[in-house]
Amino acid sequence: MPPAGRVVVVGASAAGLAAAETLRREGHTGTITLIGDEPAAPYDRPPLSKEILSGAWSPDRLPLRAPADLGALDLDARYGCEAISVNVSEGTVLLADGTEVPYDGLIVATGVRPRLLPGTPAHVLRTLDDALALKDRLGPGRTLAVVGAGFLGAEAASVAAGLGTHVTLLEPAPVPLAHAVGEDVGRVLAQVHLDHGVDLRAGTGVSEVVPGGVRLDDGSVVEADTVLVAVGSRPNTEWLTGSGLTLEDGLVCDEFCAAAPGVYGAGDVARWHNPLFDTSMRIEHRTNAAEQGMAAARNLLGAQRPFAPVPYFWSDQYDLKIRAYGYLRGHDEMRIAEGSLKERKFTAIYRTGDRLTGVLSIGMPPKSTLAWRQSIALRARWQDAIGTTRSAEPAL
Missing domain, CATH: 3.30.390.30 (FAD/NAD-linked reductase, C-terminal dimerisation domain)
Structure with missing residues (x-):
C-alpha cells in the first residue's frame, strides 16, 4: 500500500476504531474512511448487558472516544452508512446509497448480529437501542423469558433479576456454558441463577417465539411479558458474498489477519489462524477486537507480525x-x-x-x-x- 494511500475501515466498532487510531499512530497520512451502519460514533458494547441495562450508566458514558479525540484522527467518518459489497479487483466498497468508496487498503470490522428465532419478533441485545428498549421492560411485576444461557443471556438474566423481574432462563444444553467452561464450572454458574430466584430450565429447547411468551420443543408455552433471544450470533459477511474472499463462519484470514492482498479482518467478524494455539478461531470479546484492530492496521502498513494473542474475556453475573x-x-x-x-x-x-x-x-x-x-x-x-x-x- 502506498505510504499515503487510501484506507477504508468498514465497521465503526471497537476493532474499527482501534485500526484507525493505529494507522495514524504508525504515521499513515492518507485518507482513512470509517464506515458504520449505526448513526452513532464508535461506542462500547459490553456495558449494554450490564451497566446500561441496570440503569447504573447513562448512554453518554458509552462513546469510546471524546469528539475532540475523534476529530484529531482526521477521519472521513460515514456513520449511518451500510456497505453492501466490495470489488476487490478494483479496490472499491459500494454503499447502500450508491456511493463507491475507493481504497488501497481495506480493513473489515463489521462484527456480528444476533441470531433470531422463528415467530413473533423478540428483543435482542446488540446495540444501544436494543439495550434501552429491553431496560424499559424490566422491573418489579414484570416477567422476562431469556432464551439462551450463554454469557450474554446470563448477564441479562442477572441484571433483570436484580431489578425485581421474574426471569425464566431457557437453555437447550443440559449444563449452561459447559461447552465453553466445562460442566463443573457450568453447574456452579447455574446454581447461582437458582439461588437468585431465576427459573432456570436447562435441557429445554425453544421452537419459536409466540405472543405472550415462547413455545418449547415439547409444545408447551412459557408465558412472559417480554422475550429476550440470546442464542448466539452470525458474522456480518453477507456484503462480502461474491467478492472472492473466503467466508466460513466469518471472514477467513491468515495469521497476519490478511484475507487477501491489501484486505484484512479484525474483531468479531474475523476468523484467523492463531499460531499460539495452532488453530483457527473467531473471538467475540471486546479485548480481542481492539487488539486485532491494531494488529490488522500494523500489518496493512507492512509490519507482517503474526497475531498470536492469549484471548481474554470477563463477565459480571450477580x-x-x-x-x-x-x-x-x-x-x-x-x-x-x-x-x-x-x-x-x-x-x-x-x-x-x-x-x-x-x-x-x-x-x-x-x-x-x-x-x-x-x-x-x-x-x-x-x-x-x-x-x-x-x-x-x-x-x-
Whole structure:
C-alpha cells in the first residue's frame, strides 16, 4: 500500500476504531474512511448487558472516544452508512446509497448480529437501542423469558433479576456454558441463577417465539411479558458474498489477519489462524477486537507480525466477577488450581492435548490468573503447569 494511500475501515466498532487510531499512530497520512451502519460514533458494547441495562450508566458514558479525540484522527467518518459489497479487483466498497468508496487498503470490522428465532419478533441485545428498549421492560411485576444461557443471556438474566423481574432462563444444553467452561464450572454458574430466584430450565429447547411468551420443543408455552433471544450470533459477511474472499463462519484470514492482498479482518467478524494455539478461531470479546484492530492496521502498513494473542474475556453475573484467559473451547480437562468450586471462589485451568490452554477465575483477585496467562503465552506443558497447583479439588 502506498505510504499515503487510501484506507477504508468498514465497521465503526471497537476493532474499527482501534485500526484507525493505529494507522495514524504508525504515521499513515492518507485518507482513512470509517464506515458504520449505526448513526452513532464508535461506542462500547459490553456495558449494554450490564451497566446500561441496570440503569447504573447513562448512554453518554458509552462513546469510546471524546469528539475532540475523534476529530484529531482526521477521519472521513460515514456513520449511518451500510456497505453492501466490495470489488476487490478494483479496490472499491459500494454503499447502500450508491456511493463507491475507493481504497488501497481495506480493513473489515463489521462484527456480528444476533441470531433470531422463528415467530413473533423478540428483543435482542446488540446495540444501544436494543439495550434501552429491553431496560424499559424490566422491573418489579414484570416477567422476562431469556432464551439462551450463554454469557450474554446470563448477564441479562442477572441484571433483570436484580431489578425485581421474574426471569425464566431457557437453555437447550443440559449444563449452561459447559461447552465453553466445562460442566463443573457450568453447574456452579447455574446454581447461582437458582439461588437468585431465576427459573432456570436447562435441557429445554425453544421452537419459536409466540405472543405472550415462547413455545418449547415439547409444545408447551412459557408465558412472559417480554422475550429476550440470546442464542448466539452470525458474522456480518453477507456484503462480502461474491467478492472472492473466503467466508466460513466469518471472514477467513491468515495469521497476519490478511484475507487477501491489501484486505484484512479484525474483531468479531474475523476468523484467523492463531499460531499460539495452532488453530483457527473467531473471538467475540471486546479485548480481542481492539487488539486485532491494531494488529490488522500494523500489518496493512507492512509490519507482517503474526497475531498470536492469549484471548481474554470477563463477565459480571450477580456479585460474581468471572475472568478468563486462553482458548477454553474444546478442552480435554479442567482442574481446580486454587480455591473451591463449592465456595464459588476458585481458579480453574484447562488442558488441550498436552498443553495448558486456558485459565478461568471466579471471585478471585485479578493476579490469580496473570501467572497462568503468562504460562499459556509460553506454551507451557500441562504436566509442568499442574505441578504448581495449590489444590486438586475433585469434580462436583
